[in-house]
Amino acid sequence: MGQGTRGLEVRAVASSWSPVLVVVLAACVVVGGWAAATAHVAPGTTEQQSERAHWTVSGEFDHSAEVTRENPVFEEGATLENRETYFVRATPVLDGEFAAEYTSVAGDSADLAVDTALVVRAVEDGTVYWTDRVDLASTTADGVASGESASVSFSLNASELADRRAEIEQSLGQSPGETEAFVAATVTAEGTAGGEQVTESLTHRLPVSVDGDTYAVESPGSTSETATTAETVTVQREYGPLWALGGPLLFMLGAGGLGALAVAHRRDALALSAAERDYLEYSRERDEFDEWVVSVRLPASVRDRPRADADSLADLVDFAIDTDAGVVEDPETGRFYAVGDDLVVAYDPPSPPAERDGGIDAGSVLAAVTGGRVSAGGTDGESAVAADPVSSEEASEGASVSEAEEEASADGAEEKASTEAADGGAAVDAAAGSDGDEPVERGAADRPGRPDGGTGVDAASDDRA
Template sequence: MWLLGQKTRRTVVDNHELLLICLVAIAAVGGYLTYTGHVAPGTDTTTRQVSSWQSSGSFSHNATVRNGTSAFPEGEVLEDRSVYLQRVAPVLDGAFTYTYSASNESDLTASADVFVQYRSVESTQNGALVYWEVERPLTQSTVQSLAAGEHIAVPFSLNVSRAAEAVRRIDSEHGQTSGRLEIAVVSQVTLSGTRNGQPVDTAHTYRLPIIPSQSSYRVENAGPVTNSGDRTVEAQVEKTYGPLWTLGGPVLLLGCLGGATALVYGRTTDYLTLTDAERRWLAYKSTREEFDEWITVGRADPVDDVWTTSVDSLVGLVDIAIDTDERIIESDTDSDFLVYTGDRLFRYEPPPEPRTDSTMGNSDAETSD
């Protein structure tokens, strides 16, 4: 008995070359997936971090009340304010703190200088124009060995009232420039040694701007300033694929190769070949379905003295029914198709339905899908 119905075999035969090309193409895709997923997956280039570091520099500040008032008793310490009153607390005390961390072994020597910077600056389209700049030390240089996680702290003290007088006096020496007069506590940190096994010789500068006015001074503390860095290397790693790739590849390869083999075998052994009887039956069934609206099943009684004409195809009988505006009667007794026009009877006898043969190459039949 056939494993495939007549309609299916006709579809396969009519599209044999296209189906074979598609199966081979999909098998090739499955082969590629199988090869890359199991034999030679290939490599990817990845970037791996081998070390990192981070440093932070920050200022803290306070001012002690030296001229007490109703609001500020003498001796009170005012901490980390944005604005201080010059007459009440003219001296700004504070400290600069530097710390760093590293992922690997490091051996650094750090030095920190803290000084007051006076200058006259004018903003231009090309940046800042510095008319003059003067620096005065506030704290002697501090040098110490600095391990990862340790910090260095340098204290400072600045009489802001005197600093305001100094910046005006220096500017007067230069003819009273048109620039903006600035005062800042500046710390310069110099590092040397090794960090994460790499040589280091660098310096960082941190600023604490101080803006005096007639009765107060503002401290623009932007908070901790951090710097960081890392070192990476490129490495080749084997590609990995998901189960859809690793399992789907062999399934596509084996399934499509099997399908292509079966297709070639079926064509060469006449397994997929349709007999003439099968082709006639399929053509009849297709026409019967196409013109079903013109056909009525009923009983056909014999009519005497009527000229009967046999028609070779159901399509021809449909043409007669259309031309004569009559319906086609499908006999419920012998399955013949009839068109009766009053004086003529047109008859079409459908081909017999093929039966299943025991020999595949000689089959005259099979039940349709």
């Protein structure tokens, strides 16, 4: 499609699809306006479930062992604190303390109960095969204020723990799983949460393992448990950037497009005139049959043959196919010919339409429809085929002058015709004169519908014409 017809194509499509464009743009206005309003004007609310913390109970172990046996390393009576390893002979008794701290958001008090026990059990992959539990110490504290704690002290003998473990394993025989021992501290807290009485409990463990003359105590750190209640909270609805930004953009696109269409219809900028429709149809046919057309300057002797006029380029191409002739475009006049043996069929293409009054051209129409400044190449008459602005009457006058000149110098006309045919690619058979030499033909074996490779255009001498 020629550069100068792009604007006509856009206008033709916009004119024929105008109702559909109106519906689509109106839908953009409605959808974009609704999305913009929901995102920025009235986003609405939504309900969310949230957990509200009321109070928390946390606990932590401290442990130590007193040196009860004389040895060259530690002074007897000294206390070893929070070590990872103690000695069974020098420090056989482990002294521990578990402190439970209560913290309230609202400052309410709570009742705490702390129990400690020595647990020995065999476990594997979460499966407990047997458990031996011995209570150590316990305490209770009522009305514990926020920030205060309740603590309990306990003691265990590492030698007795080793003997107890060996006794159980010996009595049970070979037991599956791995035997472990730990001090379990269980805290039970009773308080209020959300106006209701709530009980929370947590269990904290202090692992102890005896291995020969030493025993190890792991430091588990602190653990906590929080009393919460589920609440339904109403919050403002939030939208993503696609919704928040896409809605206004879609609304502006739809509104701008509708406004542009309204202006274009009021100025009659979309409808094509008869001349514009003819020129657009010709341009389409020119592009479609481009491979059929060759550009050659025809001698006057060929143009003087009996002539018939075709209504369209498509009709001219049909004639050329039926008569096995070529389609020639005169680069000087822009006229198309199909040259037969005794007849020349011609087609005069329409001239490019003039620019409309008010400066409305293809580029402005395209910009009006799309809402942007898009250049469609203008309507300055640029196309793939150059149309001759000279009228048919002027062409006839020019042909008469040419005839007079040829009659005055027939020999010169024949020489000129032969030279022009050679310059045009030898698409026309140049007559060798009246001596009967064979004409020279231009090879076009690859042209559709030409099995013999000829163009079907003969440029005969004056005698042959």
